[in-house]
Amino acid sequence: MKRVNLSLVLFCLPALLLYSTFVLFPAVDGFRLSLTNWNGLNPTSEYVGFSNYRELLEDKMFLQSLLFTTRYVVYMVVLQNGIALFLAIIIESLRKGKRVLRTIFFFPNMISMIIGGFIWMFIFTRVFPQIAEFTGIMLFNESWIGNPEYSFYSILILSLWGSVGYLMIIYIAALQSIPQSLVEAAEIDGANRFQVIWHVVRPLIMNSITIGIFIALSSSFKVFDQVFALTGGGPGTATQVVSINIFMEAFHMRSRYGYASAKAVVLFVLILTITGIQLIVMKQKEVEY
Amino acid sequence: MNIKRLINVVLTLVVTMLALLVLAPLVLALINSFKSNGEIYTNILTLPDTWLIDNYVQAFVRTNYLRSLGNTVFLVVLSLTGIVLAASMAGYKLARTKTKLSKILFTVFILSMLIPFHSIMIGLVKVTNDLHVRNSLVGLAVIYVGIGSPMAVFLYHGFTKNIPREIEEAARIDGCGELQVYTKIVFPMLRPITATIIILNALWIWNDFLLPLLMISDKDKYTILLSTKMLFGQYSSDWSKILAILILALLPVVIIYVIMQKHIIKGVSDGAIKS
Structure with missing residues (x-):
């Protein structure tokens, strides 16, 4: 081996070794397991070909969790980015209080969504009913955890609470990098606030919007903690997202590791395809200046 | 107007x-x-x-607070040390070497940033069982180094590319070996990106729930999140106690955020934009 390569390998060795053992190998092994009927206990397992994948296509619970996750992802991508961008634009335009507001909105992002979920559980199950009593607004008296139609929105509220601040920080950084001269030039030419935002600011922060949508897409497809803490996937399996479904299949319900692995492979391919398409489509829309 | x-x-x-x-x-x-x-x-x-x-006295005792706080701090510090060391060495060398092998290795590292944790979770449980590193905080830290390194390698790689090589060359002429160049010259210059990497990974590991849930089963090895979750299940609707437990669990994060919020926000936005 060439001397440069030898020293390269030595420097990369610790990272490479741990990364191969705990990421690459489990990923490849996961695919292998998805072709078996391993149950997690037996030392041996049988090769079953693609039968796990065929079973997936008729697994109502899995398909339902895919559908539920997709609905969640769509809401999250739109709302997380929309609210973050809205907050960023307004906070940046303020003269006072920028820093305090930024600090407050980012704060939930520091909190584990397990803890955040438990706190919101308190809000939904204890505080809401008393607000309803107080104000007479019946919306607060609904079963926000127990009724799946409402618990979808509870999960959404918790997730937005925990994640909007992160994207807001990214959008604030993007807004700050816009040359002030461009905005001023547009204003001198008589553009109003919305025209400035739409025609000047929007194209210049397209790059960040691509990042924002990418982050929202990939993180919400993987959502786990929020659902685990708030509803645990219930009632029944009504709010089960894909990651919870995989977790239950492998570690809680039936220890079907092989079958759960097939689900994990599907999740991987799904995230890869969708974020890949998103990046390719959106990269074409970005402009340089 | x-x-x-x-x-x-x-x-x-x-x-x-x-x-x-x-x-x-x-x-x-x-x-x-x-x-x-x-x-x-x-x-x-x-x-x-x-x-x-x-409520707080009971929460403090029942969560074994100092113990689970200590476990969490230990876990985070050990993981961060490993990630910073392993990834800075690899990232720096990958940026300085221009061979076919370096390109392949870099691509291999980048690749994994696309794999969601849930897709490796089952294989990971199996491999950690086989290696007997489950139910150990040190073992858990080692796993975090494996999972956290690629992103850190990527950030170190990008940062190193913008550092002029002349200083390293000069040190080599003065007789420094490869390892010395790295420890004495390069590593100190990587400090800004090291800070970003520490902030990003500390946030992630401190708040990570699923991996410790899968790996740790002994009560006296519980992290703050694990002991909070277990007690939450036991106390089901005894909210006065649960809330005190939750506030205690939040306390370290709140204190750190109040002290370091400027650095944290900067680290998070730098990290997001670069990757």
Whole structure:
């Protein structure tokens, strides 16, 4: 081996070794397991070909969790980015209080969504009913955890609470990098606030919007903690997202590791395809200046 | 002009209201954590009549607070040390070597950033069983180094590319070996990106729940999140105790955020933009 390569390998060795053992190998092994009927206990397992994948296509619970996750992802991508961008634009335009507001909105992002979920559980199950009593607004008296139609929105509220601040920080950084001269030039030419935002600011922060949508897409497809803490996937399996479904299949319900692995492979391919398409489509829309 | 000012006032009000709404759950959890269950049932929105410190005493004992805090700190510090060392060495060398092998290795590292954790979770449980590193905090830290390294390698790689090589060359001429060049010259220059990497990974590992849940089963090895989750299950609707437990679990994060919020926000936005 060439001397440069030898020293390269030595420097990369610790990272490479741990990364191969705990990421690459489990990923490849996961695919292998998805072709078996391993149950997690037996030392041996049988090769079953693609039968796990065929079973997936008729697994109502899995398909339902895919559908539920997709609905969640769509809401999250739109709302997380929309609210973050809205907050960023307004906070940046303020003269006072920028820093305090930024600090407050980012704060939930520091909190584990397990803890955040438990706190919101308190809000939904204890505080809401008393607000309803107080104000007479019946919306607060609904079963926000127990009724799946409402618990979808509870999960959404918790997730937005925990994640909007992160994207807001990214959008604030993007807004700050816009040359002030461009905005001023547009204003001198008589553009109003919305025209400035739409025609000047929007194209210049397209790059960040691509990042924002990418982050929202990939993180919400993987959502786990929020659902685990708030509803645990219930009632029944009504709010089960894909990651919870995989977790239950492998570690809680039936220890079907092989079958759960097939689900994990599907999740991987799904995230890869969708974020890949998103990046390719959106990269074409970005402009340089 | 007046309409413009009116819009500004309205928008400022809306944002301020939203900020209060963001804080409301935390404030409500805090004030109710000092109440008895009876008072929570009747007056949830007011300050407590009598401030019950006892909720906190019990929470402190039942969560084995110092123990689980110590475990979490130990886990995070050990993981961060490993990630910073392993990834800075690899990232730096990958940026400085221009061979086919370096390109392949870099691609291999990048590749994994696309793999979601849930897709490696089952294989990971199997491999850690086989290697007997489950149910150990050191083992867990080693796994975090494996999972956290690629992103850090990527950031170090990008940062190293912008450092001039001349200083390293000079050190080599003065007789420094490869390892010395790295420890004495390069590593100190990587400090800004090291800070970013520490912030990003500390946040992730401190708040990570699923991996410790899968790996740790001994009570005295529980992290803060694990002991909180277990007690939450036991106390089901005894909210006065649960809330005190939750506030205790939040406390370290709040303190660190208050002290370091500027650095944290900068680290997070730098990290997101670069990757």
